[in-house]
Each structure stands twice: as structure tokens, then as C-alpha cells.
Amino acid sequence: MKTANDTARLANTVLTVDKKARDAKAARAKDAAGKVKCPKCGKDATGAAFCPKCGAKIEKTCPGCGKTDATGAAFCPKCGTKMD
Helix, strand or coil: CHHHHHHHHHHHHHHHHHHHHHHHHHHHHHCCCCCCEEECCEEEECCEECCCCCCCCCEEEECCCCCCEECCCCCCCCCCCCCC
């Protein structure tokens, strides 16, 4: 029989795995120079809301909570961390 502690531990594990996946996605989106690459074509899209080559929407990932945001907000709407 599962206890509340087991359920909480499982939920925490799921959240940790989800955050690591989002962090890995964000790391792949930036190259070694810190430039943002388009997820569709790989073109440099640093500072752009849309890729200058293919027009794909560029989403920023919050360094604090991992939420993706395409609004161009200076601060994360979920946790308030300054967006990169």
C-alpha cells in the first residue's frame, strides 16, 4: 500500500526529471558563445522573437523554473526570475 510519503517522493522525482529535461532543451538551444539557435533550422536567433531565416517562434527558457516563454517578458511570469 502506498503512503502519502511515497506519493510525495514520486511527485518530487517526476518534477526533478521534468526540470532536467527542460534544462537540457535550453542548453541545446544555446551554443558555446551563448547565442540562441533556432530550434527548427539552427540559424542564430539571439534577441529575436522569430527566426530571421525560417520564421519559427523563438521561446526563452527561464533559468529559475524552466518555464518556456515566448512573450518576450523581462521576468518569468511563473517565478519572477530575470529571463536571459
